[in-house]
Amino acid sequence: MTPIIEAHRVTKSFGDVRALDGLDLVAESGHVTALLGPNGAGKTTFISAVATLLRPDGGEVRVAGVDVCAEPKLVRRVIGLAGQYASVEPAMTGTENLRMVARLFGLDRREARTASAEVLERLGLADAGDRLVRTYSGGMRRRLDLGASLVGRPQLLLLDEPTTGLDPRGRMDLWEAIRGLVADGTDVLLTTQYLEEADQLARHIVIVDHGRVIAAGTPDELKDRAGRNVIEVRPRAAGDLPACEEALAKIGCEAPYTDMDTQRVSARVEGGADQLRDIVRLLDERGVEVDDVGLRRPSLDEVFLAVTGKRLEPGDEETDGQSDPADAAESRELP
Amino acid sequence: MTTTTTTTAEATAEATVARVPGAGFVPAALQSAKRTILQFFRTPQLLLLGTIQGALFLFMFRYIFGGAINPGHGLEYVDFLVPGFLVTGILWLGMPAASGVSEDATTGVHDRLRSLPIPRSSPMFGRSIADTVLTLWGLFVAGVLAFIVGFRLNANVAEVLLALALLVAAAYCFTWVFISIGLVSKSAQAANGMSTLLVVPLAFISAAYVPANSLPGWLQPVADNQPFTIFSNAMRSLTLGGADKVGLGHSTAYWVFLSLVWCAGIFLVFSTIAVRRFSKRR
Numbered sequence: 001m002t003p004i005i006e007a008h009r010v011t012k013s014f015g016d017v018r019a020l021d022g023l024d025l026v027a028e029s030g031h032v033t034a035l036l037g038p039n040g041a042g043k044t045t046f047i048s049a050v051a052t053l054l055r056p057d058g059g060e061v062r063v064a065g066v067d068v069c070a071e072p073k074l075v076r077r078v079i080g081l082a083g084q085y086a087s088v089e090p091a092m093t094g095t096e097n098l099r100m101v102a103r104l105f106g107l108d109r110r111e112a113r114t115a116s117a118e119v120l121e122r123l124g125l126a127d128a129g130d131r132l133v134r135t136y137s138g139g140m141r142r143r144l145d146l147g148a149s150l151v152g153r154p155q156l157l158l159l160d161e162p163t164t165g166l167d168p169r170g171r172m173d174l175w176e177a178i179r180g181l182v183a184d185g186t187d188v189l190l191t192t193q194y195l196e197e198a199d200q201l202a203r204h205i206v207i208v209d210h211g212r213v214i215a216a217g218t219p220d221e222l223k224d225r226a227g228r229n230v231i232e233v234r235p236r237a238a239g240d241l242p243a244c245e246e247a248l249a250k251i252g253c254e255a256p257y258t259d260m261d262t263q264r265v266s267a268r269v270e271g272g273a274d275q276l277r278d279i280v281r282l283l284d285e286r287g288v289e290v291d292d293v294g295l296r297r298p299s300l301d302e303v304f305l306a307v308t309g310k311r312l313e314p315g316d317e318e319t320d321g322q323s324d325p326a327d328a329a330e331s332r333e334l335p
Numbered sequence: 336m337t338t339t340t341t342t343t344a345e346a347t348a349e350a351t352v353a354r355v356p357g358a359g360f361v362p363a364a365l366q367s368a369k370r371t372i373l374q375f376f377r378t379p380q381l382l383l384l385g386t387i388q389g390a391l392f393l394f395m396f397r398y399i400f401g402g403a404i405n406p407g408h409g410l411e412y413v414d415f416l417v418p419g420f421l422v423t424g425i426l427w428l429g430m431p432a433a434s435g436v437s438e439d440a441t442t443g444v445h446d447r448l449r450s451l452p453i454p455r456s457s458p459m460f461g462r463s464i465a466d467t468v469l470t471l472w473g474l475f476v477a478g479v480l481a482f483i484v485g486f487r488l489n490a491n492v493a494e495v496l497l498a499l500a501l502l503v504a505a506a507y508c509f510t511w512v513f514i515s516i517g518l519v520s521k522s523a524q525a526a527n528g529m530s531t532l533l534v535v536p537l538a539f540i541s542a543a544y545v546p547a548n549s550l551p552g553w554l555q556p557v558a559d560n561q562p563f564t565i566f567s568n569a570m571r572s573l574t575l576g577g578a579d580k581v582g583l584g585h586s587t588a589y590w591v592f593l594s595l596v597w598c599a600g601i602f603l604v605f606s607t608i609a610v611r612r613f614s615k616r617r
Contacts, residue, residue: 002352053449074354077357078352081446081450082447083446087442087444089374091374092377100370104366105355105357105451132377155354
């Protein structure tokens with residue numbers, strides 16, 4: 001079957017900045033592909049190239065086998081785009097917004113009415129459909145914007161950082177909606193700076209940095225690539241963090257990493273179960289009380305660290321006032 | 336060889352991927368227009384501010400500057416003023432279009448429209464219709480106020496209809512200038528600044544508010560030959576009993592024809608710029 005997206009050595013420069021530097025990507029139909037990378041990695045530029053908004057300097061992008069440079073009109077009949085801003089009209093109701101976009105997708109009046117009602121229902125906005133969008137919360141606007149991109153039932157949804165700026169609740173609602181769409185046969189390419197998001201939603205993750213792909217695969221494959229399992233300890237008292245670090249240093253195969261925000265110490269280990277037994281003994285000897293101790297697969301953060309040599313940190317402007325979703329996920333993974 | 340592969344790939348895609356039909360030019364333009372019009376009429380501040388601003392301007396000229404300006408040829412200043420006032424209303428009332436377009440460009444609205452299966456020129460044509468409707472709304476309010484402050488027509492029905500048609504045509508064509516400004520500006524504020532720089536000289540260095548011969552000699556050629564003087568002259572000729580009655584050289588037909596030429600030129604140049612700019616893949 002033709003992949004839904006094929007990109008081959010795509011390059012694009014803006015002045016001196018090389019936004020895309022020979023990016024290769026193949027996204028198969030039937031699941032979510034996540035483009036993961038820090039700010040300025042070229043994620044939005046790539047989405048824009050797929051969405052026929054910009055023309056790459058070199059290389060080739062095909063959507064469902066169709067070249068986006070040669071046949072942009074054909075490509076636009078296959079895609080739906082939700083950009084980084086919720087571009088719905090505040091002075092119109094949710095229903096009016098969706099009906100307008102549905103008409104632009106080519107639905108007639110009646111089809112547009114039915115499709116809008118369905119989409120509102122699916123996104124949990126049915127009760128708010130008759131309210132002006134200017135009364136919506138940020139999360140509701142993002143969901144409506146997602147709705148606008150899919151109301152014409154395009155085969156491929158392009159979502160550029162769909163959950164940036166949302167609170168954890170809004171983020172989960174949106175994830176749920178995206179999972180539902182994929183189950184119904186829509187293909188999704190999304191960009192994110194959140195490892196947790198890629199891990200939760202995507203079966204195919206493409207890690208990009210400086211406009212090129214540095215690793216790609218399923219979440220499990222990427223974690224295998226990072227290799228070793230990780231032992232992670234959270235002491236009950238913050239004062240015990242150095243003791244945990246000292247104990248882990250004896251067991252781990254490299255220096256432990258202490259995350260002050262989450263009060264956790266982690267280290268990669270050779271093997272797993274034996275070392276877990278040892279760390280429990282060592283902590284016990286030192287009289288350290290722990291809330292959590294566990295063995296886990298490497299997180300995507302560690303994958304990123306392993307392939308790029310640096311930690312992935314979401315852009316500063318988006319992190320204010322909200323906890324890093326990656327932390328929330330890791331605590332759920334613990335035994 | 337390459338051609339064969341492409342055709343095969345497309346044939347496969349045809350078989351496996353459903354395509355949405357996409358809207359035609361007219362429905363797409365109308366949907367875009369509807370959005371802009373709702374945006375205006377559902378934002379009471381915009382509605383109210385525009386109206387009050389127009390009223391303030393009219394009262395200022397009529398009652399504050401008016402006493403000091405003698406239009407000559409036995410004309411009342413209010414009768415001289417109103418045709419020029421309505422014509423320059425196209426400028427003042429059109430300014431928000433530039434910042435509105437710029438805002439759509441910077442908040443992802445244009446990206447969505449450009450990713451949809453519609454003719455790429457349709458959203459900007461929709462915008463031009465919507466902004467013309469909004470300008471005409473403001474001109475209607477100003478027109479009613481004009482009669483309240485003492486403006487009286489001296490024209491037959493055909494002349495009045497022609498004057499209205501000319502006003503609509505000029506408003507529509509000049510909307511494209513503001514749309515173009517909005518599309519080339521980096522932000523809504525920049526768009527607003529650029530349109531102010533254009534509007535203030537066009538409105539004031541003209542025969543719209545004062546007779547052109549009251550301007551200093553070096554400014555007169557500029558004022559005489561710019562479109563808003565031509566429009567003003569045409570409107571005065573049509574509404575005040577003919578070109579000779581208002582002391583203009585040439586006939587009424589001359590001013591109307593010249594106005595239409597200006598309209599056509601402005602439309603051709605700026606609609607091309609706007610559509611090109613909007614459709615361009617960066």
